[in-house]
Amino acid sequence: MSGRGLSVGLLILLLHMSFGTFSHAESGPEDPQAIDTIHIPLGKVWAYKMPGTRDIEQIPFDDYPGKWSKGGPTAEEFRSRTIKSLRATLSSRLPDRETRTGEAVRLPPGGSALRAIGRSVVGKSPLRNLLVEGGETTILFFSHPCNYFVHLQRVTRRGNVIHIAYQFVPHKSPLPTVHFALIPLGKLPPGDYQVEISQIPLDQQYIDGGFLPVTDAMAKRLVCRSFSFRIWKRLQEDPGLADGATEIPLGDIWALGMPGTRQIGPGMGSEPGGNAVPVRKLLADIREQLGEEHRPAKDDWAPPAFVVAGTGMEALRHARDVLVEEKPSLQSVRMGDEASIVFYCYTFYSPVHLHRVEVKNNTITIRYRFVQTMTPDRSDHIALIPVRNVVPGEVKVEIVQLSMERLTSEEEARFSPRELPWGQYLVSGSFSFLVGNKTTPKVQQGDIQNTKQ
Secondary structure, eight states, X not given: OOGGGOOOSOEEEEOSSOOOOEEOOOOOOSOGGGOOEEEOOGGGOEEESOTTSEEGGGOOOSOOHHHHSTTOOOHHHHHHHHHHHHHHHHHTOOSSSOOOOXXXXXXXXXXXXXXXXXXXXXXXXXXXXXXXXXXXXXXXXXXXXXXXXXXXXXXXXXXXXEEEEEEEEEOSOSSOBOXXXXXXXXXXXXXXXXXXXXEEOOOHHHHHTTOOOOOHHHHHHHBOOOEEEEEEEEOBOOOOSOTTOEEOOGGXXXXXXXXXXXXXXXXXXXOTTOOOOOHHHHHHXXXXXXXXXXXXXXXXXXXXXXXXESSHHHHHHHHHHHHHHOOOOBSEEETTSOEEEEEEEEEESSOEEEEEEEEETTEEEEEEXXXXXXXXXXXXXXXXXXXXXXXXXEEEEEEEEBOOOOOSHHHHTSOOGGGSOTHXXXXXXXXXXXXXXXXXXXXXXXXXXXXXX
């Protein structure tokens, strides 16, 4: 990646000891007026050529090639090489357009953060905006070549808003300079955060001396812009079967590519009523609809799961009608009539496996997890879960992503974006439906307005 493609305002999530997994972020504090402003001392900021900060050329490096291979660069050599590479890439970008917003990654603290930033800046290992609960968050602030110095003046946090104030400082040298800083925010709770970066006007003494102020438009081409990031809450481990809950065995569930279930395929038999649509055709249509081109737009959650009439082949045909032809799903079923919950996942690099389906107090909880694989194959999934052990009234279907199971300590120490709660973007979401008593008129598939819009 060239300097022109450089992502700005990089975020680094630094972990101390634990490596967890995560679910969607909670909202921030509700009363901003009751939140105290936290001042982050410049003396805690690692920076390059910024007065009052810690010299980044002295940042400790605990992970460097010479530590692991004989003849490799020492910590000092590797730190120097990383800083020079970062400076060179920043210097190569011309101020012809506004800078871009930031990215993020989970990392241990220290020089490893600087190393990851350097690799991202030069395009060897782009960072992703994947911040997670449990570690420290560090913001990378920097500037491109400018004939004025760029100095940090103030960093504050008020609730979920971080404010970085900087100032241009004129000098008489004809050489342009670049600057960058690692700003520690400490451990932040899950939530959505906004980083506001603003310029403090040029000191009057420089204006009196004939130096021109930097316009806001030009500043946006020279200094990283404001951006936002999210810290996700940890995904839960398997809590076990709840007291008083009954389980719907995986062996009673028809599914595609999920261990322990009944494989959807020719072995499903014929549909009641003699419907002769081949199972392969139904499945092919569904899988095409779950392909990447049909995935929800960026930042949009996946549609909810839904209920259809019947089980087995009948449920598969109705699932195809809802997913492919956008026919209505059921909003209610009659007590004793066969019905199935259609649980599905759009195409992704990690397989999705059902872990357990349980029923308690008219709540059906579907627990699943993404599974780590070493192959680049993509997969999509669908499961037809029979509705059982419910009574008349509202039935809530809660779909819960569990943390991943790791097989080795090496995998434990390596971060994967699939540990994050991609489920809400890729896997059908929670919903509810009604169950009527046996005297309630039977609802046919399509009688109710579609709940899956």
